[in-house]
Amino acid sequence: MSNTKKVLLAITSSALSGLLLFLSWPNLSFYPLLFIGFIPLFYSFKLLSEHPSKFRTVLWFLSFFLAHYTWIFLSSDWLRDSAPKTFYLGTFLESLSISILAIPAIYISKKTSFNLGSAFVISVFMMFELLGQSWDLGTPFFILGSGLSSAPYLIQCYEFIGIEGGSLLILLINLFLFNVLIRLLSKQKPGKKLLTALCISLMPFLLSPLLSADTNSDKLFVSALHYHENTYNEKIHQHPEITIRKLFKTSSKSVNLTKSELLVWPEVAVSNIGWINNLYEQPSSKAILDQLANFPNLTLCTGGYGFSLDPNGKDNPYAKFEGGRKFYYLNHNIAVSTNLKGRIQCRGKVLLVPFQERVPYLKTLPFLNNMVEVIGNELMISPLETGDEQHKTSQGSTYCPLLCYESIYPLFVASRSADNEFLVILSNEIWNKNIEGSLQYLQTNIAMAIQDRSAIVRSSNGGVSAIILPSGEVAIQKTSTAPGVISYPIPKKTEATVYESFAGTIYKLSIVGFFGILLFSVFKSNKP
Helix, strand or coil: CHHHHHHHHHHHHHHHHHHHHHHHHHHHHHHHHCCCCHHHHHHHHHHHHHCCCCCCCHHHHHHHHHEEEEEHHHHHHEEEEEEHHHHHHHHHHHHHHHHHHHHHHHHHHHHHHHHHHHHHHHHHHHHHHHHHCCCCCCCCCCCCHHHHHHCCCHHHHHHHHHHHHHHHHHHHHHHHHHHHHHHHHHCCCCCHHHHHHHEEEEEEEHHHCCCCCCCCEEEEEEEEECCCCCCCHHHHHHCHHHHHHHHHHCCCCCCHHHHHEEECCCCEEEEEEHHHHHHCCCHHHHHHHHCCCCCCCCCCEEEEEEECCCCCCCHHCCCCEECCCEEEEEEEEEEECCCCCCCCCEEEEECCCCCCEECCCCCCCCCCHHCCCCCCCCCCCCCCCCCCCCCEEECCCCEEEEEEHHHHHHHHHHHHHHCEEEEEEEECCCCCCHHHHHHHHHHHHHHHHCCCEEEEEEEEECEEEEEEEECCCCEEEEECCEEEEEEEEECCCCCCCCCHHHCHHHHHHHHHHHHHHHHHHHHHCCCC
16 A cells, blocks of 8 residues: 555544544434544554654644544534634634644654554543643543443443543543454454453443442432523613512422422522622522522522622723722622521532633733623623532532533532532523533533432523433433423432542543653664
8 A cells, every 4th residue: 555545544544533433422322433433543543653754743643633623523513503713713722732742642653662652642532631621721521431421321330430431441442442453454363462451441331231329318309490591681680589589480380399308490590699798688689588488498509690899800800890889890600509497508610611601811811802702691700719519408418509511520520429419500501502512411411420329400591401310310301492390309329439539540640641651752762
């Protein structure tokens, strides 16, 4: 085969890899393809590793970029209708970043071996998943382990290995299968070591159907409001009690509300919660307490915008200036839990959608402000430094309210789940013009429920509301534009999962692998 044909075949293989990953990803969910989706990319890597051209590094970068970009571009196409700037910029930057990290793989393969170069490629994917959960420009949308969430029976092992463990096994299975195919095509036997490694990698998925969640614990009855309306305008922002009465009226139509321990409303359902440092005196809190008088055993968890003074606001590009009263303030996306028996509990959103809710590095790079397309009520959101990570119902059941985007961060969710009996997700997706995005969120939440063996109550405005059991089963969901309440008895989590005791360790080992392989190849003598 000529060198030109090898290059064309390498590029074609990379494109095929991206297409297979797209087909395997929620919502298409031909999930078995995830176990072979990287095989064409490894083949491209092998062809280019053997290519004599001095441009093989550039060709590898382009091939890797093509595979990754094809995958995430097609899989997140739902975002293009709502936020085209974010879509094009985000998909390009993410693929560019991981492709740059993968460049040394060719050098490593040429100087050491193809297998070590392939191990480096795996460490790149794993390290990038960690990076996507750790910096302001990252996103955890494309964590490989969550791609199997459309087959919950296959990922029951996640309570032991986590979603990150699933990502590693998927990559290893692809690599081992590739090596088996190469040897078979070369009319060689795969070898016992290779087949043993493949079987060990497959074993957790094969044993998963035999595992199950504990359903013998105490249960509580919960309800979630499904809504489909823009909850912000100037009138109701100034008079939040209008919204609160309306949402209570809609919620009260459910016959299950009187026996529910918790009612969840969507993210930013109340556009003006008020000043966080004095919640009891805010019109929103008074209106909620007034309505709860009819439901003495009910706890309401609602999302909303809360505000705090910022004494350094003049130097803070995220602060808003109140001209009439001459002060700077910050806008927070918060979850507030209220009942008649305890104090008002509040936690703020700390993981914010880049270029939609908050522009990263705005003080250093002010021109990035032009990249914002959807930021709710046109106020930059700032994280709330203090808050309650554990909320309680009036009966003492504990939960952590996660705010929309936060719920797709596996490590973050694991840290919040470990100390609570269940999780709550408040989501605002009315801005999204395509339900596919919300369905992808839901699939990710399913993987989280299994990883943490925690029931999840999801209330959405404009998306998918659902109650997910610790087994990953969606007990009930609602997607229509008609508002309504979904209710279901959920089990309380009694102890942390095995995975939660070492969450993030596999990712950290991938960093060691990345730099260890890189340093080893630098100091190793050239292959004979």
